[in-house]
Amino acid sequence: TACCFFSYYFKEPSFISYVIEGKELTKEEKQRLRKEKKQQKKGKEKKDASLPQVSVAETAAPASQLKAERRARQEAERTSKQSKKGDTGQPATTIVKRLPEHIQVDDPDVLKKLAKKLERQQIPRRLDYGYKVSLFSHLLQYSRKAPLTQQLSIPSAVIHPAIVRLGLQYSQGIVAGSNARSIALLHAFKQVISDYTTPSNEELSRDLVNKLKPYISFLNQCRPLSASMGNAIKYIKKEISNIPSQFKEDDAKKKLLNCIECFIEEKIVLAAKAIAKSSIEKINDGDVILVYGCSSLVNHILCEAFEKGRKFRVIVVDSRPRLEGREALRRLVQKGISCTYVLISAVSYILPEVSKVFLGAHALLANGYVMSRVGTSQIALVAKAFNVPVLVCCETYKFCERVQTDSFVSNELDDPDDLIVTRKGETQLKDWQQVPRLGLLNLVYDVTPPDFVDLVITDLGMIPCTSVPVVLRVKNVDLL
Amino acid sequence: MPGPYRETDLTEKVEAFLSDLKRGGSGTGPLRGSAETARETTALLRRITAQVRWSSAGDLMEVIRKEGRRMSAAQPSETTVGNMIRRVLKIIREEYARSRGSSEEADQQESLHKLLTSGGLSEENFRQYFTALKANVIEAINELLTELEGTTDNIAMQALEHIHSNEVIMTIGRSRTVEAFLKDAARKRKFHVIVAECAPFCQGHEMATSLSKDGIETTVITDAAIFAVMSRVNKVIIGTQTVLANGGLRAVNGTHTLALAAKHHSTPLIVCAPINFLFISGEILSKVNVHCPVFDYVPPELITLFISNIGGHAPSYIYRLMSELYHPEDHEL
Numbered sequence: 171t172a173c174c175f176f177s178y179y180f181k182e183p184s185f186i187s188y189v190i191e192g193k194e195l196t197k198e199e200k201q202r203l204r205k206e207k208k209q210q211k212k213g214k215e216k217k218d219a220s221l222p223q224v225s226v227a228e229t230a231a232p233a234s235q236l237k238a239e240r241r242a243r244q245e246a247e248r249t250s251k252q253s254k255k256g257d258t259g260q261p262a263t264t265i266v267k268r269l270p271e272h273i274q275v276d277d278p279d280v281l282k283k284l285a286k287k288l289e290r291q292q293i294p295r296r297l298d299y300g301y302k303v304s305l306f307s308h309l310l311q312y313s314r315k316a317p318l319t320q321q322l323s324i325p326s327a328v329i330h331p332a333i334v335r336l337g338l339q340y341s342q343g344i345v346a347g348s349n350a351r352s353i354a355l356l357h358a359f360k361q362v363i364s365d366y367t368t369p370s371n372e373e374l375s376r377d378l379v380n381k382l383k384p385y386i387s388f389l390n391q392c393r394p395l396s397a398s399m400g401n402a403i404k405y406i407k408k409e410i411s412n413i414p415s416q417f418k419e420d421d422a423k424k425k426l427l428n429c430i431e432c433f434i435e436e437k438i439v440l441a442a443k444a445i446a447k448s449s450i451e452k453i454n455d456g457d458v459i460l461v462y463g464c465s466s467l468v469n470h471i472l473c474e475a476f477e478k479g480r481k482f483r484v485i486v487v488d489s490r491p492r493l494e495g496r497e498a499l500r501r502l503v504q505k506g507i508s509c510t511y512v513l514i515s516a517v518s519y520i521l522p523e524v525s526k527v528f529l530g531a532h533a534l535l536a537n538g539y540v541m542s543r544v545g546t547s548q549i550a551l552v553a554k555a556f557n558v559p560v561l562v563c564c565e566t567y568k569f570c571e572r573v574q575t576d577s578f579v580s581n582e583l584d585d586p587d588d589l590i591v592t593r594k595g596e597t598q599l600k601d602w603q604q605v606p607r608l609g610l611l612n613l614v615y616d617v618t619p620p621d622f623v624d625l626v627i628t629d630l631g632m633i634p635c636t637s638v639p640v641v642l643r644v645k646n647v648d649l650l
Numbered sequence: 651m652p653g654p655y656r657e658t659d660l661t662e663k664v665e666a667f668l669s670d671l672k673r674g675g676s677g678t679g680p681l682r683g684s685a686e687t688a689r690e691t692t693a694l695l696r697r698i699t700a701q702v703r704w705s706s707a708g709d710l711m712e713v714i715r716k717e718g719r720r721m722s723a724a725q726p727s728e729t730t731v732g733n734m735i736r737r738v739l740k741i742i743r744e745e746y747a748r749s750r751g752s753s754e755e756a757d758q759q760e761s762l763h764k765l766l767t768s769g770g771l772s773e774e775n776f777r778q779y780f781t782a783l784k785a786n787v788i789e790a791i792n793e794l795l796t797e798l799e800g801t802t803d804n805i806a807m808q809a810l811e812h813i814h815s816n817e818v819i820m821t822i823g824r825s826r827t828v829e830a831f832l833k834d835a836a837r838k839r840k841f842h843v844i845v846a847e848c849a850p851f852c853q854g855h856e857m858a859t860s861l862s863k864d865g866i867e868t869t870v871i872t873d874a875a876i877f878a879v880m881s882r883v884n885k886v887i888i889g890t891q892t893v894l895a896n897g898g899l900r901a902v903n904g905t906h907t908l909a910l911a912a913k914h915h916s917t918p919l920i921v922c923a924p925i926n927f928l929f930i931s932g933e934i935l936s937k938v939n940v941h942c943p944v945f946d947y948v949p950p951e952l953i954t955l956f957i958s959n960i961g962g963h964a965p966s967y968i969y970r971l972m973s974e975l976y977h978p979e980d981h982e983l
Contacts, residue, residue, distance in 0.1 A: 303869045304842075305882060489874035490849050513849050515873045515904030519943045545874025548907055555910050577878035589870055591852050598855035599870065608862035609869040611844075616878035 203290065207380065272394045273580045276308045288391070291384035292328045294321035296391045300586050303609040310394070311583040317341045318392050332361040333385045337392035346494075348398045348532050348568060349438060349466045355389070355399050356430050359406060363426050367419070374422050375413045382407070394582050397533030397541070397570040405433055437567040441629035442467055445563055446474040448627050449528075452561060457482040457525045460553075462514075463543050464494035464501075465530020467563050472528075473505050483507070485524060489514040489545045491588040491612065514545050521556045529618075531564040536642060537573040538620035538635040540564075544577070544613045550622035559624045562635075566628050569642050577616040586610035660701050664717060667694055671725040684730045684891065685826065685924060689798050691721065691734040696791045699738075699784070707746040707783060711739055729892045729900075736976045738791060743977055745786040797959070801924035802830045804959035809835035812920065812957070817884045820876075820912075822846040823902045824853035825889020827922045831957075832887070833864050842867045844883065846876050848904055873904050880911040886919045893923050895972050897950030897965030903943055909952035918954040925958045925971065 274280040275298070288295050299313035319338050336358045339345040345354045359382070366381065368374045386403060389395065395403075409429045413422045449471045453459065459482055461468050472484060484507055488495025495511065502509050512520055527549060533541040540546070540562050550560050574580055589610045590599045602608050620635035630641060667690065698717060704710040718735035725731065805827055813819065813835040821828055821843065832843060843866055847854035854870060862868040871879055886908060890901040899905065899921060912919045950965035963971070 490847070490872050513873070515849060515907065516943050518906035518910070518946060519903075543874075544872070544878055548874060548877040548911065551877055551910055551914060552907055576881050578882070589847065589855075589872065591855070593852050598852070598859050602859075605859065605862045607865060607867045608858060609867075611869050611871045611875065611879075613871070613875045613878060616875065 270580075272310055272390070273308055275310050288387060291387050293384055293388045293391060294318060300603060301609050302583070303611050305578060306581070306583055306611070308579075309581060309583050312341070312585065313587065314342060314585045315587075318388070329385060329388055330358075330362045330365065332358040333388060337389050340389065340393040347464065347466055348396045349565075351396055352398045352402050352567075353434060353438060356402055356406075356434055360427055360430050363423055363430075366423070373415055374417075374419060375411050375415065378410050379407055382410075397572070398568045401567050401570070402433065406430065437565060441565040441567070442470050444629040445565065445627050446471045448632055449561070449563060450475045450478055450480065452526070452625075452627075453480050453482060455481045458485065458523055459483070460485045460487060460521070460524045460527045460549070460558075461498065462487045462495070462527075462529055462546055462549050463489070463492070464498040465563070467565070468528050468530045469498055469501050471563060472502060472507060476505055476507050483509065485510045485512065485520055487512055487514055487517055487545075487549060490591075492543075494543075514548065517549055517552050518556075521552055521558060524553070524556075524558050527553045527558055527560045529560065529562050529623075531562050531568060532615060533568050533570045533572075534562075534564050534626065534635075534638050535574055535617070536569075536571050536639045537575070538638055539574055540618040540620070540623055540626075540635065541570075541574070541615055542618065544616045547577075547616045547618040547622065550618045554622050560622060561625045561627060562618075562623050563627045566630055566641060566645065569638055569645070571642060574617055575619075577613065581616075582614040584612040584614050586612050588612050660697060663694065663697065664720075667691075668721060668724045671721065671728060671731065684728070685798065685802060687728055688730040688734050688924075689795065691731050692738070692791060692795050692798060695734065695738045696788060696795070699787055699791065707742055710787070711742055714738060714742075733976075736980045737794060739980045740975065740977045741790040741794065742787055745783060745790055749783055749786070798924075801959040802827055805922050805924065805957055806830040806834035808957055808962070810838060812887075812962075813839055813841060813885070815839045815841065817841040818844060818882055820844045820846065820880070820883040820886045820908070821857070822854065822876075822888055822904055822908050823848035824857040825922070827924065828887055828889045829857060829860060831922050832861060832866060836861075836864060836866045840867075842869070844869045844871055844879060846871055846873055846904065846908065848902060849873055853902075873907075876904075876908055877911045877914075880915050880917065883912075883915070883917055886912045886917055888919070888921055890921055890923050891945060893921070893956065893968060895969055897953065897956075897968045899948040899953065900945050901948060903946055906946040906948050906952075909948045913952050919952060920955045920957060921953055922957045925960055925975065 285295055296310075296312055296318050297316070298311055299316065300311060302309075302311050317338055318341060319334060336345070336354055339354065340351065345351055362382070362385070363378070366378060368377060382403075386395070389399075406426075406429075409426060413425065417425070445467060453475045457480075459472070461472070461484060475482070484502055486495045486499045486502070486509055488499075488511065490513075499509055499511055510520070529540075529542060529546055529549070531540050531542045535541055542562075553560050572580070586602075587610075589612055590597060590602070599608075599610065602610055623635045626633050626635055626638070628641070633641065671687075695714060695717075698713065699710065702710075702713055704713060714735060718732065721735070722732045809831045813832075819832070819841060821832075823846070835841070843858075843861055845854045845858045845861070845868060847858075847870055849872070858868045858870045888901060888905060888908070890899045890905075892900040894900060901921075909919055911917075950968075953965045956963045956965065956968065
């Protein structure tokens with residue numbers, strides 16, 4: 171409970187009498203927190219040199235001067251970092267990231283730090299569930315039957331109810347798919363912002379960002395954030411920080427809400443339209459198109475192409491345990507597209523009849539690898555073996571600066587109980603927890619190497635997989 | 651009267667076997683492994699040899715061919731039935747030839763020579779009657795049965811030659827041969843097994859529970875994760891339904907994807923199959939349902955090694971084994 175957290179952390183008996191379960195921190199505690207945060211921020215600002223600085227004065231300077239100043243600063247920092255490279259062991263580039271905690275679960279120090287951070291933010295910590303396969307001991311594995319909200323007090327004064335609802339929807343799988351999750355996140359943030367009031371002696375640009383941090387930790391605990399959500403959060407934080415201090419609160423809030431609307435409109439809705447327009451050129455009459463799982467973008471493309479009058483049929487490939495293909499099948503059949511349904515083990519059987527493969531992506535990594543639902547790389551592999559072209563459709567807001575070469579180092583482990591199934595009246599794996607050496611692995615994502623992918627269709631045009639870092643660079647320059 | 655009584659008893663047994671085969675194929679009857687089917691077929695053929703009245707080898711072969719055709723028709727995908735019938739026919743030919751006095755080797759050489767000199771087919775019509783033929787044939791079939799009973803053990807005994815410590819081995823679905831293979835190796839070595847569950851029947855689950863109960867570290871993965879996990883796998887060991895004459899496989903659904911993934915990562919693919927799984931067929935699989943194919947064809951280029959009860963072979967050697975086991979005239983039953 172919250173009481174225990176505070177007595178452990180602050181060790182000052184006078185505060186215990188002030189603490190009521192679930193209430194917000196007192197003023198002294200806030201000051202202490204703020205000092206810590208400032209120190210953290212200073213460390214972070216050194217690292218995030220590529221993002222624009224958060225001071226009011228600079229927004230007045232012209233863009234070219236900003237660029238020149240920034241470049242000079244980057245050079246200086248690069249030389250200074252190279253001199254003390256041995257400290258962190260991280261490469262001395264301008265974009266230096268902290269390793270996310272959710273892939274360092276096997277390191278007890280990292281776990282301790284995470285626990286402390288969550289206590290400070292008054293967010294309960296979700297516990298690991300079940301026996302973890304040794305190859306994945308660095309990742310978290312949760313059970314769907316134990317959602318985080320069970321450990322929260324209701325009503326929670328620390329976390330906005332829209333965020334609590336969102337977290338529950340994520341952890342139970344009600345909202346799934348990277349576009350859906352991002353849009354839901356942005357809508358929840360809109361609600362948070364409209365309900366927000368700046369406390370006295372605080373600036374909106376700083377306080378709101380700090381208010382969002384525990385929400386983000388909470389959502390992260392419910393389900394690890396996706397790359398698209400990460401980019402959306404970065405964008406919002408930047409917009410908030412850029413609010414000039416002379417804005418009145420109402421104007422600032424209106425501006426932020428507007429920004430979020432613009433983001434959703436431009437990066438998701440219009441991007442989907444642009445991608446559909448480019449993809450329709452690639453779909454010919456008489457095509458047999460193979461799709462995997464349920465990607466909202468690919469479904470949108472197919473529906474648009476069908477409305478424009480292209481004649482084609484679709485083969486939907488599905489896999490256990492999520493069986494998302496059924497949802498895609500439902501949407502396509504409703505439109506009137508003729509479909510076939512197979513499981514992923516039958517892919518090498520039906521591929522000889524397929525003319526093209528359309529795949530959706532969860533994120534595109536900076537080394538050209540495509541991160542998508544598990545099974546995508548398998549389909550790309552078999553398609554390559556049969557010489558069938560593979561096209562990946564992805565909006566640019568899902569492009570991510572991470573690099574990864576295999577599906578182990580960073581992934582998500584879903585509830586292992588999902589693999590249990592009853593066939594012919596027998597449930598073989600019912601008591602798998604009791605069997606000492608049996609592990610169930612329910613991976614969520616995998617990475618597809620760029621040599622399996624022939625083309626990536628984005629809202630900026632059709633590019634090969636290896637051009638992703640170029641797009642990222644262009645995007646970063648645009649943000650300035 | 652003993653004669654007709656025995657015959658009706660025999661026909662009953664044959665009918666029971668046929669209906670078992672039919673049901674086994676549709677999934678409602680008792681699930682049987684291919685080795686079991688082979689054993690039962692051979693036992694039935696021995697009974698037919700013993701009880702049906704026949705005067706010459708030719709008669710016996712006709713009877714067996716007729717029964718064999720019925721059995722194959724009952725379950726076309728269970729090729730071990732046809733294989734056993736062909737083996738028994740070859741045994742009859744050999745015994746007949748031995749009784750006549752000519753050696754087998756000469757026969758084989760003769761046939762190759764005959765092919766080259768475009769001589770006609772052998773004019774054997776198997777009409778001669780030999781008193782000892784029946785006893786010889788039954789003895790030979792008994793030997794075949796003992797060989798069948800020992801196949802799984804023979805294969806399992808070779809396990810330690812192929813698995814070293816701390817390996818990660820991947821397998822798919824459920825194969826009794828592979829199960830015995832891995833359990834035998836686990837007695838002396840510690841390794842990790844990853845089992846792909848092989849939807850929709852999910853037989854991988856049974857395999858995993860059985861292996862883990864024997865103390866082997868096992869993980870169950872979905873079919874979709876095969877390629878994702880393959881980079882950490884050292885060897886892929888699978889069982890198969892049938893081995894084709896060109897060295898290819900007819901195996902459970904999903905094996906082709908597994909083989910492609912293994913090829914991409916240059917992981918060796920080892921197939922454990924007893925020798926009675928060899929099947930003569932040129933055609934690549936086509937007789938399956940559109941939406942849920944039960945079997946996959948795996949071409950021989952993706953396979954590294956076959957382990958059978960008589961040792962290990964490369965896929966390019968399979969055609970030679972085929973010629974030793976079956977007579978070319980029995981290819982069409």
